[in-house]
Amino acid sequence: MKKADVVEFYARLAQDNPHPETELVSDNVFQLLVAVVLSAQSTDAGVNRATRALFAEVGTPEQMVALGEEALRQHIRTIGLFNTKAKNVIALSAALIADHGGTVPADRDALEALPGVGRKTANVVMNTAFGAETFAVDTHIFRVCNRTGLARGKTVLAVEKALDKATPQPFRLHAHHWLILHGRYVCKARTPECWRCSVADLCVFKPKTPQPAAAARRRSATLKA
Incomplete structure (x- = not known):
């Protein structure tokens, strides 16, 4: 282009x-980090449904560790790969407490060092929470x-x-x-x-997808009305 x-x-x-804003619902940076980790191979809508009750109860790494892996699994059991994700979220919460004073670091390398956090997740958090120009x-x-x-x-x-x-x-x-x-x-x-x-x-994509006949008819009817 x-x-x-x-x-x-x-x-x-x-x-x-x-x-534009993320469609993941959270009240702070820690919750955002957790939501992004949970969103891997899952929809944002599905994550939001699962975290609604979780985030009402848990807002800090300390509270997440206190909740425990089994209780977390119950909260997120409707999300794909929930067993692995629960293990990672508890581990990253413990790492935040041990290595960062319970605060999510505003550094991509430090984020990627956390359990279950890859480059994509780190980039999302850096962009959404800290205003970094990451992709x-x-x-x-x-x-x-x-x-x-x-x-x-x-x-x-x-x-x-x-x-x-x-x-x-x-x-x-x-x-x-x-x-x-x-x-x-x-x-x-x-x-x-x-x-x-x-x-x-x-856009260079070809051939362009034409308007479906049903949608075209609805559009025509709307314009006439």
């Missing part, structure tokens, strides 16, 4: 959603970047580096959220909804 098209691409996404590449962003031609790469890290290089100011802070939301709701995996995409003309 040409530099001028990249600017226009982000400008349109920004116009549609000037202040957390999940399956949605990996797909959108390769499909549109915005930042192509064969690996997640390659796409992250390409995205970092391609994304100009003033779009760097919110780029991660714009792209993940675009991939989640418009540029979908099986059938991208090109017919209602605000950046379709800038």
